[in-house]
Amino acid sequence: MNLSPEDLFVDLSYLVASILFIMCLRGLSGPETARRGLYMGEIGMVLAIAGTFFAVGTMQIAATHRLHFTWIIVGVLGGGSIGVAISGWIPMTQMPERIALSHAFGGLASALVGVSEYFHPEEGIGHFKMGALGFEVFLGFLTFNASLVAFGKLQGFITGAPITFKGQNYVNVSLFVVALGALIVLLVYRDEPVPWLPFETKYVFTGLCGAALLIGVMGVLPIGGADMPVVISLNNSYAGLAACATGFALNQKILIISGALDGSSGLLLSRLMSRAMNRSLTNILFGAFGTDISPTAGAPVAMSHNEATVEDAGAVLKASQSVIFVPGYGMAVSQAQHAVRDLAASLGKRGVNVKYAIHPVAGRMPGHMNVLLAEANVPYDELFDLDAINDDFQRTDCVVIVGANDVVNPAAKKEPSSPIFGMPVFNVEQARSVIVLKRSMNAGFSGVENALFFSPNTMMVLGDAKRTLLAMVAELKDGGH
Amino acid sequence: MGNLFVFVLASFVGYQVISRVPPLLHTPLMSGTNAISGISLVGSMVAAGHADELSQILGVVAVTCASVNVFGGFLITDRMLRMFHRQPGKKAP
Numbered sequence: 111m112n113l114s115p116e117d118l119f120v121d122l123s124y125l126v127a128s129i130l131f132i133m134c135l136r137g138l139s140g141p142e143t144a145r146r147g148l149y150m151g152e153i154g155m156v157l158a159i160a161g162t163f164f165a166v167g168t169m170q171i172a173a174t175h176r177l178h179f180t181w182i183i184v185g186v187l188g189g190g191s192i193g194v195a196i197s198g199w200i201p202m203t204q205m206p207e208r209i210a211l212s213h214a215f216g217g218l219a220s221a222l223v224g225v226s227e228y229f230h231p232e233e234g235i236g237h238f239k240m241g242a243l244g245f246e247v248f249l250g251f252l253t254f255n256a257s258l259v260a261f262g263k264l265q266g267f268i269t270g271a272p273i274t275f276k277g278q279n280y281v282n283v284s285l286f287v288v289a290l291g292a293l294i295v296l297l298v299y300r301d302e303p304v305p306w307l308p309f310e311t312k313y314v315f316t317g318l319c320g321a322a323l324l325i326g327v328m329g330v331l332p333i334g335g336a337d338m339p340v341v342i343s344l345n346n347s348y349a350g351l352a353a354c355a356t357g358f359a360l361n362q363k364i365l366i367i368s369g370a371l372d373g374s375s376g377l378l379l380s381r382l383m384s385r386a387m388n389r390s391l392t393n394i395l396f397g398a399f400g401t402d403i404s405p406t407a408g409a410p411v412a413m414s415h416n417e418a419t420v421e422d423a424g425a426v427l428k429a430s431q432s433v434i435f436v437p438g439y440g441m442a443v444s445q446a447q448h449a450v451r452d453l454a455a456s457l458g459k460r461g462v463n464v465k466y467a468i469h470p471v472a473g474r475m476p477g478h479m480n481v482l483l484a485e486a487n488v489p490y491d492e493l494f495d496l497d498a499i500n501d502d503f504q505r506t507d508c509v510v511i512v513g514a515n516d517v518v519n520p521a522a523k524k525e526p527s528s529p530i531f532g533m534p535v536f537n538v539e540q541a542r543s544v545i546v547l548k549r550s551m552n553a554g555f556s557g558v559e560n561a562l563f564f565s566p567n568t569m570m571v572l573g574d575a576k577r578t579l580l581a582m583v584a585e586l587k588d589g590g591h
Numbered sequence: 592m593g594n595l596f597v598f599v600l601a602s603f604v605g606y607q608v609i610s611r612v613p614p615l616l617h618t619p620l621m622s623g624t625n626a627i628s629g630i631s632l633v634g635s636m637v638a639a640g641h642a643d644e645l646s647q648i649l650g651v652v653a654v655t656c657a658s659v660n661v662f663g664g665f666l667i668t669d670r671m672l673r674m675f676h677r678q679p680g681k682k683a684p
Contacts, residue, residue, distance in 0.1 A: 131627050132604060138620050139611040141675040148672060151627055152665050159661075162633045182639050185651045186632070189658025196659070197667035202674075205618060208667065212625045212660050219631050219656040226638040226646040226653075346621055353631040354598060360634050363597050370601035372628035375609045375620060382614075470614055477617030481671055489678040495614050 116164070123161030124364040130154030131368055135375070141490055158364055159186075202485040203445055206342065206474040207264045213345040214257035220352035221250025221319070227359055228301070228315055240300045242358035244293045247315075248322045249352035255326025257345045263335060264474060270335030282328050289321035329395065336439075336516065338474040339383045340394050347376025379476045386470035386496070388522075388532035415551065418569035420578060423545045424585030426569065430507035430543075432463040434499065436536055437479045438472050440513015440549065440575055447486040449579035450512055454488070456586045466492055467499045467536055469517035496534055504540040511538065511546045512575050519560045530558055544568040547575040619671045626664025632657035 130150045137147015163182075200208050224246035228235070235243070262268040292314050295304060304311050333341055350372025357365025384391050427433065435450055454464045466488065472479045480493055494502075503509065511518055521528040522535040538544055539562055546568060562568055571578050612620045635657050639650025 132608060134623065134627065135608045138616050138623060141616065144616060144619065145669065145672045148623060148665065148668055151623065155630065155661060158630055158633060162636050181647065181651045182636050182654055185639065185654030186658045189655035190662040193659035193661065193663025194666055197663035209621055212664060215656040215659050216625060216628055216631065219635055219653040222649040222653040223634045223638045226641065226649040230641055230643045230646045346625065350624065350628050353628045356631055356634045358594055360637060361594065362634060363594065364630060365634055366594055366598050367601040368627045368630040370598050371605040372624040374602045374605035375624040378606060378609050379617060379621065468614065475618060476621060477614060480615045481618045484674040490615055490675050491677050493615060
């Protein structure tokens with residue numbers, strides 16, 4: 111092996127950066143070490159970029175190439191300012207949208223590099239490189255569009271309900287067949303002419319890109335808002351794998367390593383999320399929740415519920431020694447996290463033991479509820495996972511459910527006919543009393559009725575969660591005991 | 592072949608390390624790995640450094656996209672992590 115000192119410097123910077131990236135993820139295993147880990151990641155990033163600048167700089171000494179150098183700096187500064195602008199001011203409630211957008215950017219970056227490499231390779235395209243490029247543009251463009259659709263759904267530009275039409279699965283399968291066919295043709299012929307095709311090979315490559323873009327859109331349209339945590343995790347994984355493929359195509363190990371880290375984190379999260387819903391990934395991707403399920407499944411509609419006022423709920427809270435809050439997507443929608451904290455604080459002042467039960471798929475992305483409650487200044491040692499808290503409900507006086515539905519539905523445990531049967535849920539019905547804060551008695555768009563809402567020890571307080579919670583705080587204040 | 596080796600090893604190490612991340616930190620994990628995979632900036636730079644115009648244009652757009660993720664990703668992850676704190680007066684176990 112013949113290494114010039116420049117190559118050695120670049121390789122060394124990449125090696126140290128990779129180690130720092132792994133240390134960064136290692137730091138994330140606990141909130142105490144997380145920020146220190148993140149600094150390591152940042153140092154790693156600076157090192158890797160400096161190394162690359164150095165590499166690009168030594169490669170190109172001719173005056174014309176200096177121009178490109180300027181453009182690279184313009185891109186870095188421009189993109190950097192956009193990133194800082196978005197991330198510095200975006201409210202925490204918009205976090206799922208911001209994550210979806212960042213996957214779109216990541217996918218696009220990989221895809222564009224792939225396109226540029228195919229049309230103007232530094233050296234010829236071998237079979238292996240062609241395979242890497244094919245995966246790169248396929249995953250890159252797919253992630254780009256899938257993340258944009260996810261962003262649109264989260265933001266409300268596109269309805270959060272599943273969008274389905276007749277023959278949808280045939281269209282999707284055909285698109286996959288087209289993409290796979292294009293990939294095979296490219297693998298065999300690369301950029302050389304294909305004898306049996308009436309057009310140039312580059313159109314096969316363009317076709318692959320087009321199919322990937324369409325699959326991205328078609329794949330996410332039929333997926334409902336409640337399944338967004340899985341979609342976001344999967345996009346995370348694909349964006350990482352696209353970066354990985356870029357690394358294979360350009361023969362850059364640092365890209366392979368960081369792409370693999372990103373890819374495996376996305377894969378792990380998607381598995382955790384789908385396990386928390388007791389559904390397979392295929393079922394989520396092709397099942398279109400809410401369409402193949404008869405909405406009559408579950409409790410009959412004629413059952414009556416206990417509608418309670420804020421005063422009633424306040425009286426129950428005053429008589430409680432222990433309270434568990436169960437937040438759901440409804441808390442994010444009405445931005446009630448600060449009000450939840452206020453209520454918990456005034457309960458805490460009365461000597462009540464307060465905890466929060468966080469379901470893995472509550473909200474629209476992994477960890478959504480944790481971030482919102484942390485923003486509202488809730489200490490993280492009051493937040494408990496499903497397994498950690500599920501046995502506590504039977505010893506709890508009162509459970510307050512803030513905009514959660516499926517994760518507290520007892521049908522998941524009792525009714526095999528229910529579409530969510532088998533999903534691990536909170537044993538809230540074991541608590542002495544349950545207060546549910548909900549906008550209306552409508553079933554969510556998953557269309558699954560929830561027998562908990564009709565149980566005799568459940569009080570339904572309908573209306574905007576934030577206003578209800580603040581009214582409860584006031585009730586606790588002037589109500590004495 | 593060497594690259595495949597690196598890929599398998601990195602995925603394995605990644606999976607091992609990441610499976611220790613508690614659900615509490617899943618969102619920072621996602622934005623953090625996203626920032627790290629913004630390292631595709633490195634690949635974009637190489638493309639932007641090519642001699643032909645198409646590569647340069649695509650490369651610069653890619654550099655911009657990747658930079659959004661690198662700078663934005665680290666910033667927002669830090670913003671999130673700063674919010675996590677324990678109950679005042681309680682010590683780490």
